[in-house]
Amino acid sequence: MSNRRRRGRTGRVIFGVAAVAAVGAAAAAGLGLPERGSDAGTSSGSAPAKTAQVTRQTLVDTENHDGKLGHGDSRTLTGRGAGTLTEVPAVGTTVQRGQALYRTDDTPIILLYGVLPSYRTLTAGAEGADVKQLEENLAALGYTGFTVDDEYSSATASAVRKWQGDLGLTRTGTVESGRIVYATGPVRVDEHKAEAGDPSGGAILAYTSTTPVVTLDLDTDDQRLAKSGSAVAAKLPDGRSVPGKIAAVQTVIKPAEGNDPAATKYRLTITPDDAKAFDGLDQMTVTVTFTAGRRENVLAVPVQALLALAEGGYGVQVVENGTTRVVAVKLGMFAAGKVEVAGDGIAAGTVVGMPG
Structure with a gap:
């Protein structure tokens, strides 16, 4: 769809050592952290200037895509x-x-x-x-x-x-x-x-x-989002967020245009949970938020707490009894500025340093 905006992500599920390293490096680079630094197990007597606590929470991975609020596809009536x-x-x-x-x-x-x-x-x-x-x-x-x-x-x-x-x-x-x-x-x-x-x-x-709906096209690499019945939210130009569901998914071929080759798309039709939520609205761009992943009851720290380890991978600086030590952690989902972590001695309430 021509009005499709590049997707914005607040999180990402990571599986496997290679994927963890790649995404961790990207996160570190984006935050200005060194690609290689402390060794796991390193201890120090100096406490960091800022700290945060490991929290147990639900992380939600979301993606935003632009859609068009209208009345769906039109059909031409031919007289006989x-x-x-x-x-x-x-x-x-x-x-x-x-x-x-x-x-x-x-x-x-x-x-x-x-x-x-x-x-x-x-x-x-x-x-x-x-x-x-x-x-x-x-x-x-x-x-x-x-x-x-x-x-x-x-x-x-x-x-x-x-x-x-x-x-x-x-x-x-x-x-x-x-x-x-x-x-x-x-x-x-x-x-x-x-x-x-x-x-x-x-x-x-x-x-x-006669029913107002939101339609949008997704690329094939976003197939995981194109699930009929999935809950979404549509943000209207006036700031309202309207909950809805994916009512239909159709595979369409977008013809070649100019230098752009033909492409396969997933065309989604989204209806509001409240049938009257879109009344009086037509022909406008809305932002549709998809839930790409959800992790319940996991340990998480701010992304800024990550340290790049000299031996590869990432860790956090645990602050305990006036001293610090670097603990290697396995990364999971990134969402809303937090990252899922798991490592020896990492528990809810563990205090970690926040590199300045």
Whole structure:
């Protein structure tokens, strides 16, 4: 996605000696610490000017990525048959079941709910899943006197004639394929593709879902973050942080553009936990925070307490009874200025030096 910001990390899980050394060196370099220094076990009588305590806590590794708050991907509606387009709803209009998506030759093309497209004319004697889908919609709109099944009976035709009369259409009892557009729910008019007076046989409009969502693309090396159902938080421009979940993950191919080659992306759709949290918001950039890792009940020290050891790896300066000694530690997760540590004699409450 073009508005994607480079990710910001507050932590990182490290496994293995090589990884620990590499990340530790990077952390030390960033803090201005020497790459090699004291030997583990070295003792000294001088106490450091600043100290900190080893704490037992939960470390959370987070990453931030930019997303777009809008109404998700749009779909273009193409009209069928000859005729002249006479009315298109204004951009932003919500169209619900039984309402007109547009009008051609001053007659309505109706939105109904379903997953099957309207692909044939339905009349008495027809059978199939599309018949049942039509009857379900008629029943939802309040029409009665027929059984909701896969048979288009004379009772169904009678209900259709009532429906057609209410729409101002000729009461034929037959439903032409071009009279209905099926969508999975209410739609929002996102863009006009044609205007009144244009032929009604081409692209008419683009529509989206009516529910505001956040969408963003992740690189393939961020696959661990692209897990449907995972909790995230979206920070809005006004400073509010809205909790939500990853509702859908789709693999997409981003076409080559200029000198940039084609790339595979994970497209995420994020919905808020509170359905009203995004009401009235559209077309804005938000920062989405992902939880990449979490470590419960671990020992941690400020990253600044790390010392680079002459023999390799890292340690901390333990302050005890007026003396100090350097203890080698194994590093784990880095998060929010802290790092997970484990080593001989390291426990909650252990006092460590903070190199100046």
